[in-house]
Amino acid sequence: MTSAYARLADLVAAHGAAALVRVASVQGSAPREAGAAMAVRPDGAFHGTIGGGELEWRALAEARAALAEGRGRLRRLDMQLGPDLGQCCGGRAIVTVETFDARDLADLRTMAEAAAEGVPLAARMDEDGRVARAPTSPRRGGGPREARTGGDEGRHHSPPPVGPAGRRPPLRGGIETLGDALTWLEETAPRPTPLLLFGAGHVGRALVLALAPLPFRVRWIDGRADAFPAHVPANATAVHTDEPGLEIAQAPPGAFVLVMTHSHPLDLALTAGALARADLPHVGLIGSATKRARFEKRFREVGLDEARINDLVCPIGLPGIGDKDPAIIAAATAAQLLQARERALAAAPPMPVAGPSAS
Template identity: 50%
Template sequence: MATVWTIIERLIRQQGAAALVTVVSTRGSAPREAGARMVVAPGGAIAGSIGGGTLEWRAIDIARTILADGGSAATLRRSFALGPDLGQCCGGRAEIAIERFGAADLDRVGQYALLEASGGFAAATRFGDSTRPTERRIATGRLTSPPEDCDLVETFGDRRHPVLLFGAGHVGRALILALAPLPFAVTWADSRADAFPELMPENVTAVLESRPAGLVADAPAEALVVIMTHSHALDLDICAAALARNTFPYVGVIGSATKRARFASQLAAAGLGQSAIDRLRCPIGVPGISGKEPPIIAAAVAAELLIMRTRHRAGTTGAQEAVDNFTL
């Protein structure tokens, strides 16, 4: 969910209250990771998920109970052994926190919603219980692990991984649809004015560019570059620019092993070093998926981009940074 606090603010204004369910910690096998969350409305409607199944059903039931009981604690914590307590086969343990928000919390929720909408924020969170409220300390910098007195580093807002997609043909259009619900921010480039559809997902920015290779220089260093234009010569031009920059964790070109061999030869003749050429991914997409229909190719490429996003996030985890000494 990219708009947790906006949803909570709207529910308070429309229905008087809302509950936020967060997975605080897990041990062993569990449906979702620490930090997964969902919002529960007084009537039981939900946004987001903590994994489905009995754990989620039980969390919704507890959330509806504390929403109906205005005198109960603002935060409840529950720990479940998923097998013995809930009959789930995961076999692990999950601790959840359920926070109730009402009219008295609108100022604080509104401030969180503004931060969320302005690019997102991180907070070092100490979840409350029946004796004390939840405390969120807003981070001044990037947080990677919670301070000793906190349970969890939470991130809120739209923090999507950049993708630079070249080509608005059949496969490009299919890939855009495959990436629409995923955590990516896509810059979609083509040199043809009539190539783009009239409507496109909200995580996509279309760029009409007569020389698309020029976009490579200004792309974020962590961007995942996917090349599938209508022209092999254009593919090669963009590929050379992307590999020469030597910052992108992924540079992929649609095509066969034969196309890759030809590109490798041409890139070497143009003076590109072997280490750069070795980073070229072609064919693209996770192996083992057969079929050349655009939606099938798109599914395989989307899966590969998710793998690359996960690897990049794991490789860029740095040291913990400071947290402000104030609480909203």
């Protein structure tokens, strides 16, 4: 998925300026979640959406006005969707508008690199009323480590101030005031879920294409050097290896696994290896209920935990879709993976807030 910062960098490089429209916070029902963003060109063309309707229309008008005035302070729109906008959602949304020009291009590219890695940003309001951001280095536990620095204007890359007892801003709960600065953590893009996909056959190829615009980082593995197409989507890495089992052993905790190779014995070995790791929350295997029954018998023979055997997703894909066309299997499987991702995120530690939302 292309992040808003990557879009902004491209627009500034091509048009000299661009605006970032972001949903900073939401109370109640709203068209989009906090963090949803749009990149806006000086001529009013845009990429992305904050939900459409009157909310988006007014935010775009504000972005065009800000771009017409030139690079300036952050603007903040606080709107009640029912009374102010006549939208039936009925909630409250705070939307921010920031403008950028060629002076910000290096910073935007740094932010785009952070977004590609799923790295949050340490952000603060600077003395000019603009947002200064620095990529953070993730550490175990989900909090920020030290911010990376660089660039020509150090204050735009400086890490935010640290409060009493070395406190950093919280991962949720809005903005925390530390000293004289508003400081928060900001997600750059949906954090991609790592996915190990074993098999580059017809369904594997269709699935990689289905996952291309979705928040997954795909490691696509096959032992046949000529199995992969000449080009793969940007979020996928083709891996030719004679030792696919090592990929299971080296997978990061939280990775998803899908097994659909050309070999049933290989399917069995890879699936057993994945189920043996309790920290891999989603293990899927292509095949019928008969194949599952046969594999379950073998899993019990080798002593796999019964609960993990029951966790196996086989057949794959949303129930009720019986068509065997590879593209349809891929669509049903991609939707199932999104459901599994939602469950995994719900069980994960809180994520960084989107931006300045204090009244």
